[in-house]
Amino acid sequence: DAGVTQSPTHLIKTRGQQVTLRCSPKSGHDTVSWYQQALGQGPQFIFQYYEEEERQRGNFPDRFSGHQFPNYSSELNVNALLLGDSALYLCASSVQGVNTEAFFGQGTRLTVV
Amino acid sequence: GEDVEQSLFLSVREGDSSVINCTYTDSSSTYLYWYKQEPGAGLQLLTYIFSNMDMKQDQRLTVLLNKKDKHLSLRIADTQTGDSAIYFCAEMRKGNTPLVFGKGTRLSVIA
Numbered sequence: 001d002a003g004v005t006q007s008p009t010h011l012i013k014t015r016g017q018q019v020t021l022r023c024s025p026k027s028g029h030d031t032v033s034w035y036q037q038a039l040g041q042g043p044q045f046i047f048q049y050y051e052e053e054e055r056q057r058g059n060f061p062d063r064f065s066g067h068q069f070p071n072y073s074s075e076l077n078v079n080a081l082l083l084g085d086s087a088l089y090l091c092a093s094s095v096q097g098v099n100t101e102a103f104f105g106q107g108t109r110l111t112v113v
Numbered sequence: 114g115e116d117v118e119q120s121l122f123l124s125v126r127e128g129d130s131s132v133i134n135c136t137y138t139d140s141s142s143t144y145l146y147w148y149k150q151e152p153g154a155g156l157q158l159l160t161y162i163f164s165n166m167d168m169k170q171d172q173r174l175t176v177l178l179n180k181k182d183k184h185l186s187l188r189i190a191d192t193q194t195g196d197s198a199i200y201f202c203a204e205m206r207k208g209n210t211p212l213v214f215g216k217g218t219r220l221s222v223i224a
Contacts (some may be wrong), residue, residue, distance in 0.1 A: 004155075033211055042117070042201055042214030043156070056211060090155055092212075100144060100163075102212060104156040 004093050004105035012111045013081050021076040021108045025093030031055075032074035033102065034066060037088040049074050050096050078110075086112045117215035119202055124221045131189040133218045135202030138183060142204040145178060146212065147187045150199045159187070159200075189220075197222045 005024045013019050025032050031050045035043035045058035049068035068074045072093075078085055088109050092102040117137045125131045137145070143164050148156040162169045162176045162185075169176045175188040189196055199217040206213070 006155075035212075040216070042203075042216045043212075045211035045213075048211060058211065092156075100161060101158060103158060104148070106155040109153075 004091055004103050006089075006091050006105035006108050008108060009106065010109045010111075012113060014113055015081055015083060017081050018077065018079045019081060019110060021078075021089050021091075021110070022073065023076070023091030023093075023105060024073045025091075026103050029093035029095055029103070030072050031094045031096045032068060032072065033092045033094070034074070034076045035090040035092065035104075036060070037090055037107070039087070043090055046076070081112045083112050086110060116213050117202055117204055119200075119215040119218045121216065122219050122221070124223060125192050127192060127194060127222055127224050129192055131187075131192045131196065131220055131222075133187045133189075133200050133202075133220065135185040135187075135215055136183055137185065137202070137204045137213075139204060139206050139213075140180070140183065141207040143207055144205040145176075145185050146201075146203040146205070147174075147176065148201040148203060148214075150201065150217070152198075156201065192220075192222050194222045194224055196220060 007022045033048040034046040037043040047057040048055050052068045063079045065077045088107040090107045091105045094102040119135045146161040147159045173190045177186045201217045203212040203214045
């Protein structure tokens with residue numbers, strides 16, 4: 001049983017570019033949440049997707065957008081990258097309504113130069 | 114400021130017990146979690162406790178919850194070098210809400 005998988009593992013982008021990160025949830029999970037973890041900080045919630053819709057959103061600008069596909073996998077898109085967007089981006093999957101356990105992927109390390 | 118607070122560093126000797134503390138501010142939190150993060154890795158769920166419980170034990174891990182003081186602790190018995198990592202406390206507030214994390218406690222185990 002595969003856990004939460006994210007791709008790519010590392011990415012380097014230039015300021016102003018756009019990036020897409022991908023996440024496949026744990027088998028049987030239908031809800032995907034994205035978090036940003038800056039160096040030395042705890043993860044900060046970006047948004048959550050369920051039934052292909054954004055259900056909740058944290059305090060992040062509209063440059064951050066996402067999508068969920070019918071197979072429950074998800075993408076995080078960031079436009080007009082800033083140096084401050086450099087971070088570890090974590091995807092967590094869970095079952096809607098049964099949120100006792102959220103499982104995280106290994107993350108994508110994004111570096112903006 | 115942070116809604117969930119943790120001390121940043123803890124150093125223990127191999128074989129001793131480690132106690133990592135956390136305070137949170139939302140009395141309506143339903144679940145409280147402990148995650149472990151090793152260098153360059155994602156978050157590993159260690160354990161969680163429901164807010165109506167005082168204690169939960171799982172092998173070497175013991176979680177204590179003092180709801181009155183909004184204080185959560187994680188005790189690791191017989192700490193090993195493989196326990197060296199950053200430990201995050203997180204709370205889930207009432208309803209289907211996202212996790213709110215502390216900044217993490219870096220545990221160093223000295224052989």
